[in-house]
Amino acid sequence: MSKELILMLHPTFGVLTIIFSVWVFVESLNASDANYARIRGASILVAVLMWLTYIVGGYWYVVFYYGDKAIIKAGPWPFAHSFFMEAKEHVFLMLLLLATFLPIAAYGDVLKKQSTRKLVLWTSALVVLMSLAMEGAGAFISMGVKVALLAKQI
């Protein structure tokens, strides 16, 4: 598999995680006997997809990123690495644990306990917001490479 394809899988899994987290949030707002299984199933998918995002992105970061890092640091947007990548790679570690926690919370009594439902709502909302921030940071990193390569050609 080419390294470019590996890199594209990272945000793809990330976006799918956001979609499934929104799904968990909306289903939990209307929790009932009818959607109880879907809340649990979708919450497991959030955790699995977040782990796939981590493994694919982490592999690419550890094995291939050094080349892009050198390009970014030599270009007009060095902050794409020194701020966005550095912050992203460390905030992501928290996000991974939060996504892992989501099914643990969702396997509580979401139907009868208002408290468990609120916990699932807050956790899924945090996963969505943090994942969107990760996608945004990823866009800055990609743009950091692009502007550096464009600057080289001029």
Added chain:
Amino acid sequence: MLRKQAAMGAAENIGASATGFGVAYTITSVLSALLVVLKERSGAIHDGLAAITGHHWVTHGLLNLIVFLVLGLVLSRIGNGMRTTASVLIMSIVGATVLSGLIIVGYYLGAMIQS
């Protein structure tokens, strides 16, 4: 009626697993953010982490996972004894996420401005 229900929910206890792993997440996320600052400011800690797995970030992630799982399992066992209400647990999780995020983002922002 809805307000009364919401207030009741906030005072309710949450299950042992959710409480245990929720508190474990709270502690782990803050420790992880502090480790970011420590390893960036200390070459010895950075190199020590890198020596364990070959990359500081991989070791950092592994340490987070171990702390989260061990704390989560231990605290789940005593989860019912912790008597944490939903409001306290949710505030802890949101607060720890915001605090840890601010520590990490603030550190790299400060380092970027200084350089």
